[in-house]
Amino acid sequence: MDPEKLGVKANNDKELEIQLEKPVPYFTSLMTFPPFFPQNEEFVEEYGKEYGNDSEKILSNGAFTMENWDQSSMEWDLEKNPEYYDADKVKLEKVNVDVIKETATAFNLFQSDELDQAEISGEHVKQNEDNPNLQKVPDSKVFYFKMNQNQTIRILFLLMKMFAELLLMRLIKKVLLTMYWRMVLALAMVTFQKIL
Incomplete structure (x- = not known):
């Protein structure tokens, strides 16, 4: 161009x-x-x-x-x-x-003075908390996930919609049942008061 x-x-x-x-x-x-x-x-x-x-x-x-x-x-x-x-x-x-792709290999090479620096994580950090050579250094990394934007998103949307509808139905059922029993209880109290 x-x-x-x-x-x-x-x-x-x-x-x-x-x-x-x-x-x-x-x-x-x-x-x-x-x-x-x-x-x-x-x-x-x-x-x-x-x-x-x-x-x-x-x-x-x-x-x-x-x-x-x-x-x-x-x-x-x-x-x-x-x-x-x-x-x-x-x-x-x-x-x-x-x-060096394996953390354990890098750590072993560092321990045997074949490396001046090795990046460790997870269990190796826990095991070496008291090691004077351990230095915790803040590091920034950027990762992102890209989902399959065809079928996966559609399926996830449908699942979320289904769960939302299910929760809504349960809530409506609970509210209606609560209202029904309150009405039954109110009628029973009115009837009980009239008998007395």
Whole structure:
């Protein structure tokens, strides 16, 4: 699509102007997500479809660069980036990253000093409440559920409607019975008073 029709215009090398069809209050927040980060056009075009497939085809500007990574890697390295603007303040030279899927395995590797850090949960946290190495760190995560929007929602709606009708019928029955017995009791009292 032609950028002008898309509503995007580069004012200069560092400024991008975007026109929206309607107000989007969270638009600037969206721009903080990686898919919207600016890319080095020359670097991206050099690698084409291979761009981002391994650590040799990734361009970064952070405190570390990713090394020894491809899409099937279960381990890789983050090495200090000498080009980083504040490189003098970065104390680590290298970080080894291992993907460990089992909490128990990660915990055992940490206990045997093969890992510097391991994320644990559930029973492992309870068992290590008194462990001085345990650090509880707040973490934010975002999850969402997307239900089958065809049949499932319809069935759930029908079930809710059925239960609502059932509850309503029980309530009506209870009210009518209460009213009936009150009338019977009132008539009995009137009849009893007339006899006296």
